[in-house]
Amino acid sequence: xxxxxxxxxxxxxxxxxxxxxxxxxxxxxxxxxxxxxxxxxxxxxxxxxxxxxxxxxxxxxxxxxxxxxxxxxxxxxxxxxxxxxxxxxxxxxxxxxxxxxxxxxxxxxxxxxxxxxxxxxxxxxxxxxxxxxxxxxxxxxxxxxxxxxxxxxxxxxxxxxxxxxxxxxxxxxxxxxxxxxxxxxxxxxxxxxxxxxxxxxxxxxxxxxxxxxxxxxxxxxxxxxxxxxx
Ligand SMILES: NC(=O)c1ccc[n+]([C@@H]2O[C@H](COP(=O)([O-])OP(=O)(O)OC[C@H]3O[C@@H](n4cnc5c(N)ncnc54)[C@H](OP(=O)(O)O)[C@@H]3O)[C@@H](O)[C@H]2O)c1
Numbered sequence: 001x002x003x004x005x006x007x008x009x010x011x012x013x014x015x016x017x018x019x020x021x022x023x024x025x026x027x028x029x030x031x032x033x034x035x036x037x038x039x040x041x042x043x044x045x046x047x048x049x050x051x052x053x054x055x056x057x058x059x060x061x062x063x064x065x066x067x068x069x070x071x072x073x074x075x076x077x078x079x080x081x082x083x084x085x086x087x088x089x090x091x092x093x094x095x096x097x098x099x100x101x102x103x104x105x106x107x108x109x110x111x112x113x114x115x116x117x118x119x120x121x122x123x124x125x126x127x128x129x130x131x132x133x134x135x136x137x138x139x140x141x142x143x144x145x146x147x148x149x150x151x152x153x154x155x156x157x158x159x160x161x162x163x164x165x166x167x168x169x170x171x172x173x174x175x176x177x178x179x180x181x182x183x184x185x186x187x188x189x190x191x192x193x194x195x196x197x198x199x200x201x202x203x204x205x206x207x208x209x210x211x212x213x214x215x216x217x218x219x220x221x222x223x224x225x226x227x228x229x230x
Contacts, residue, residue, distance in 0.1 A: 001060055026043065067091060087123075108183060
């Protein structure tokens with residue numbers, strides 16, 4: 001796949017490297033041409049250039065900049081991003097006395113703000129949950145299981161493309177619904193980062209489906225649209 005990366009920092013380097021290893025055609029774009037060239041060289045990307053050049057290159061475009069800069073960045077590139085799959089890996093969190101806190105109101109998301117800023121782009125929230133270092137593992141496998149990568153978005157073709165990208169890296173796609181669920185994925189990152197940084201094991205809070213909802217016959221009830229989930 002042709003992938004453009006907007007940003008030259010930790011996530012651009014970690015995911016760019018993983019995608020090059022997985023055989024993708026990656027171009028790194030940055031507002032600092034020297035930084036774009038250096039990151040591209042570090043990950044052995046096919047090319048580098050200005051932000052608009054990377055946006056125009058990708059059938060998939062990763063936005064790897066601070067959360068508060070992402071909507072304005074995609075607004076400025078809206079023409080280049082129209083019709084493309086745009087991955088939002090940002091975490092709108094600040095680290096406070098109580099741990100990582102969302103800077104959104106929790107009802108909206110950076111992914112939604114990016115969609116509003118560039119309405120022609122097909123935004124998918126993905127790759128935001130794990131620390132950048134996880135993407136340097138080849139492949140990211142834990143306790144014998146491939147890392148599950150949660151993602152959500154509204155465009156079916158964009159979701160299929162991101163699922164294929166996740167699979168190509170040796171990870172397991174974990175579809176989480178439409179973009180209306182992006183606030184939950186962003187809040188999950190705040191929760192998980194807080195747990196990890198305190199030395200806890202957040203995965204222990206999530207048993208396997210068959211063990212999560214204990215019913216006498218061992219089946220997992222599927223809630224209907226009118227059923228409150230307890
Ligand atoms: N690091 C992690 O482990 C991790 C994990 C999950 C999610 N994330 C999320 O991924 C995103 C990137 O994180 P990072 O760790 O890669 O950050 P980083 O290393 O600080 O890199 C940020 C990049 O964004 C660029 N940038 C900043 N403001 C910009 C603007 N207004 N327009 C264009 N480019 C701009 C910077 O360019 P300059 O060098 O020119 O300033 C730099 O290339 C953040 O939203 C973060 O929450 C990070």
